[in-house]
Amino acid sequence: MKRRFIPLLVCFMLIFAVFLPQDIGVAANGSVTIAEDTVNIRSGPSLSYQLVKQGKKGEKFTIIKEKGDWIQIQLSAAKTGWVANWVVTKSSNGTTTTSTTNSKKMSAEANTDQLRVRSGPGTSFRIIGYLNKGQAVSVLDENENWLKISATFGEGWVAREFIDTKNNNNNNNNDSKEEDNNKSIGTGIVTETLNIRNEPSTTGTLIGKLTKGTSITIYSKKNNWLEINYSNQRAWVSSDYVQIGDKDKPSTSNGAIGTVTASNLSVRSDTSLNSDIIGSVSKGQKFTILDEVSNWVKIEYQPGKIGWAAGWYFTREKGNSELAKDSKVTILHNGTNIRKDPNVQSNVLKRANEGETYPIKAVEDDWYEITLPNGTNGYIAGWLVTTNGTGPGIDKKGAEGYLRSKTIVIDPGHGGIDTGATGASGTLEKELTLRTAQLLSDKLKAAGANVFLTRSNDSYLPLPSRVRLASVHQSDAFISLHYDSNLDRSIKGMTGYYYHSYQKELAEYVYNATNSQTRLKSRGVRSGDYHVLRENQRQAVLMELGYLSNSAEEMTLKSGQFQENAATGLYNGLARYFKEQ
Template sequence: MIGLKLLSGLITFILFISFFPIVNVSAEGNVVESAHDNILIREGPGLSYPAVASGNDGDTYTELQRSNGWVEVSLDDGTGWIADWLLSTDNDIPEEQQDVQPSETNVEDSNGTILVDRLNVRVDFSTDGSVIGTLNTGDQVTVSDEKYGWLYISTGSLSGWISSDYVEYHAELIQATPEETSTDDIHITVDGLQVRDEPDRNAEVVGTVNLYDSFTVEEQSGEWLRIEYESGQNGWIAAWFTERGIHAESNMEIAESEKVTILYNGSNIRTEASTDAPVLYKANAGESFSIVSQNGDWFEITIPGGGSGYIANWIISTDQEVAVQTEEESDEPVKSISDATIVIDAGHGGRDGGAIGAAGTLEKSLTIRTAEALYHMLSSTGANVIMTREDDRYIDLYSRVAASKDHHADAFVSIHYDAIHDRSVKGFTTYYYGGPDELLADSVHEGLSDSMTIKNRGVHHGNFLVLRDNVAPSVLLELGFISNPSEEASVTNDRFREIAAKGIYNGLTDYFSN
């Protein structure tokens, strides 16, 4: 169900460890060994990169470098990246590096208890992953990672991935001491984030920072980060409203003669670079304005009558972008799904749990599992698949739209599950905003109709931000009502999500073949 339903305090461990992963010791030239069969070796350091090779337990590789939990290794034909949790941990690291410790350790691995018998432990976070063992009710495990609704666990004798549906776990946080500091760069994921004088939500507010502002973390304490928010002024911000790294477009140089062109009627030009700032002027599609400067994902532009205002970059195009499109002939239509770039948007996440089912199911858990199933299907075709989130973290709506623009997506699919006070309501619905969205909506909905057995509620216009502000053809899917007890029981089944993902996959395949 669309709308933010805040669930405070949920899964802070997963959010925080995503922002500040444990530092890896670099050991270039070392030989690393696979600890599992059927591992995937990817083109880059992340799950969104396609697999270029596979390996088995005992295979060895020469390490080239490490990056955020991934190891680049030499292959017979080029190089590839392996997730470090798939490698043996007893490699020969040079003695002089063995005593190197991470500069901080803010989160301990969480302890979990298995809730069912004969729970499969797999080599990969997918039902297609090979089973390497089983666990039973009451078994104790250590949880060290989460992806797509799967947990990476260890028992001492067994390590692998299990479904998070069948384990009860709790993250234990360690409060950092003042001496523990971090030099990680981060950027802000919301507008108007309050800066406080102490690392506490009840501390005095001393300032604000805005969406995509970038900072270097000077210190961290639990879930809080200390930054220099103004020259000579330091304060604390909540870590769950940040992401690692400087935003890609924050340092972009702007030519004096460059202009922006408005993509949508009624676009707001504001007094400041924030969606909360007052509106100075409303512009319509096709209007052009000269650029004065850029602040993160906002352009300062001249407006009629004199003066200047700010407009978000996700609702405009620039001269620079038009030139790049012309040079690369990027307006050539995609003829096959294997050539397409597709953004999969798993709705909600982190503190935004989404709709709550009749039996307490959280929408965010269903969307990420469905997105995972669809990701694997699309990746197998060779499509370039981008996930707006890969784990249980909060991603604001504007960042989801920005991902579509940044990757020049050919299609954007937002996955949701619905809820309403009337528990008798059932069915799946496809929404589109207008223009090029409708053809995509018709194709995807037809694919779902051929696969799904629950009630078909049809294709409808939807005035949702991820559709309205998206440049790519976009659809938003509500794949069932979890407020209906019987439908909630259906959609929480792995088989249902596979069927839904297959329907979306078939619809996308048909869309790109026409």
């Protein structure tokens, strides 16, 4: 009886197994690579499970199975864990993919002289060195507007338009022709709302508009038309409404006067402590600064003898030789203080409004001395204004210090099956929010902030999970990024939202800086009953960065220049908020 029963039992078990409930996870298929600097690996597929390990950026693990937005991975022979799919990149068996930068191992060279190298991807970051035309560098990382490079003096970021890249393993003629076509001949600033056409003629088809203040890269010129790149295609704009000039290419002389502060300072043959000493200067001596490279200044230390000295041993005074007769500043924000002296403790002489212009009389450190309508002089901080191109630019200093070690959670709205709004020409909100988030993340990381994205790829994440990330990481600020839509396609502009009263100050700082940088129509800051704000116990703001339903605004929003400006504005707003805390 037993012998007959055993085969029957085996058959029954096999049949029963077919109808057993299947785990919703997916069988092992490939591996994952940690995409963030530090990622929590948990005992189960939820943020509520216990932490079992922290993964570091670049670590790879084999996939066991997937469950919703979570992936089970093999940590060791006897240990597994779960990681959220929005903080890793996946590769399948046999088709492992690596990042563009790593696989191509790009080399590059500067296509202009005295190209500024900055500590981060943006013009608000400090200058750490210069490249000369033809100087070779290695590309370490990239986003759509900036390249992180390695040069003889270290690592830094440069504007993509002033660098020619090439793959070490690809030198065919077609690539060379494509590189030539991608070389720019300069940059410019749009001075009025400007039509974009598909050919260099007023009869060309109108394909979009550029707002006043937008920076453009110029690839060629035909009569009074300029060729630009717009929405991944070549297009044309009238040169009558473009102020030509490189936005991040320095002049070689600023005419400022420097006073030596060291008792005895060596003058060297080059910009390095290892270069030969060719002379010396003493405390109190004054020199015209002829050039400046990586915190070194070029001076004529004796009649007819020129050398380099450490710039940190000089104080700066007013220098008018750098100013053209028509140099002016334009106010960026309403209520900007014009002060009696060049410091924030000085008495306020006047409050200026956005768009007002004043002649520049001189430059003193980070301040412009300007002439007021009544003939008196005042001072205004250089980071609160723009110049007309002939005046010297002043970089905003200190932002990195206010952001260092702050924990920022960036929430690119929507993702995966949730596409969000769809633009008039098909732009998906979920793709645009991720673009903006990645550009902002690069800037914040370069400033030393701890940055976490609620998603780093096209994946769906429930709203409670997004909020939970702010709590888990004890964020100092939570920034939710969105693009708006309305049945009335004439509506346009930017809006900032908060829910709790303690979130209002952050929302105002972030909104004001972003709106000033992008120059979209201002719809203001208001209370909004959004889950990521209402259920958030941390400082949080939700930004609607423009209307995709407005066809003209949609073209602006998806342009590379708007994305750069939006990320810069968000970055500056966060820095100003933390500065005041």
